[in-house]
Amino acid sequence: MNKRRETPLLKDHIEKHQCTIGLRLEMLGKAPFFKGLSADKLGMVNKYFNARHFETGEVIYFENDPATRLRVVVNGKIKLTRQAHEDKDVLIDILKPGEIFGTLSDLGDHTYNETAIAQTNSCVLSIISSDFRSIMNENATVAINVLDITTARLISSRENFLELSTLPVDKRIYRILCKLSEKFGEPYGNGILIQMPLTRKDLADMAGTSTETVSRIMSQLKKDDIIDTGRQWVTILNPDYIAHMDEG
């Protein structure tokens, strides 16, 4: 096979201070949950948000921390995980710019249900949950937008449950690669690069399996020229195979 090439991932994709006022407003304006909000309302709403930069690997909040804020990804990727045992984690989702996370509850005793970690350098806006609830109360559109987002996530979560229940490990991994490439894929060479540092452990935590098993399956896929992969990166060479693995 080819000599191992160096990582094709963009490095330092996100710099500090890139999260300017202009970018903030632009992001909020384009954010799906503010769709349909007038420009002046948007300007008012913007005042409630704070921006903050997180380095790769930095924890934004921990599972079970008191939950007070709703957050919005401006730039970068955020990984949501839950811990089970010792080193057993479950990777719930990876978020890209425009997506929300954190809590919407304004109850005092509420805690975060997952841990949020910056998968890359990232810029994140945050708002106090009760402020966001006020916004939703004033603007039913916003509440409905957030509801639609949450519903879509619920459907997706149930889909994951279905797949975990019924598919063998190899097919679960194919599907995960497929979904990741749809969400984060960028053309690269003659394939689609998943533009994100992604370890075997990340994939294992998504598929509910072990790093070793992921490694074995990825090795086989590479041997069959369906993907190319290296340390923390994956490209899909044959999307059709990945998408239609049912027949295999």
Next chain:
Amino acid sequence: MNKRRETPLLKDHIEKHQCTIGLRLEMLGKAPFFKGLSADKLGMVNKYFNARHFETGEVIYFENDPATRLRVVVNGKIKLTRQAHEDKDVLIDILKPGEIFGTLSDLGDHTYNETAIAQTNSCVLSIISSDFRSIMNENATVAINVLDITTARLISSRENFLELSTLPVDKRIYRILCKLSEKFGEPYGNGILIQMPLTRKDLADMAGTSTETVSRIMSQLKKDDIIDTGRQWVTILNPDYIAHMDEG
């Protein structure tokens, strides 16, 4: 062991025509998603709903059917499932009175993501999704209530995913029994009866395992006097054991 007693489940719990106008209004008034709505608004809203009775085992809608309606359980229990392969199903949730299901989307090409089946005789209200969206647009409170419900379900779904990923089958089943007894448990004799016909297959479809495995585990639990069980029924004799199976 004791002689097998007859099924302790209430029969014909729900009769046809029990779903009266009075009950409808009462149910809508108590429904979590209409919490905080004034009485006259409630009266207006009530006009949008239709009531319908379903017999045990009757399908309310199928996965992939065109989705047009949002529904509310008035009486009985509704089972939500998804199909995977041949006889492989996944049981997503069992709903009790006051819970909503169906779709909130008003897009024309939308379809249901799951199949809804009456687990017992049931009475169900339904409303056209776009009408419900109008109600949410007029009353942000309602939208926020529905959002809170959906968020809670999302968290619960992720919890299920976590457990499926990390727990061995026996503990998954303990947890399912625990959750079911919290939601549907009624005192019965010296235990808590899960008031609902519940087959080994239902439990298997919840736990992502096979009926035989469920049967083996339930037999062991019965032998240890932790539960008592028969054809389509379960009582929990030792809730503490079920709840704290971590130590076992």
Next chain:
DNA sequence: CGAGACATTGAGCTGACTCAAATGGAGTGG
């Protein structure tokens, strides 16, 4: 160039599945 983290590969084990067959409740009709 060295260290540390990530990844690969091998070997053996086992929890849970599948296939198969027997048993037992619950409703039905006579």
Next chain:
DNA sequence: CCACTCCATTTGAGTCAGCTCAATGTCTCG
């Protein structure tokens, strides 16, 4: 009320996908 039938449930035996444990290989970065 009893016999019968259907279907849920139980139990056994054999198999294997995927895990764990362990050792080795290889990027990346300082």
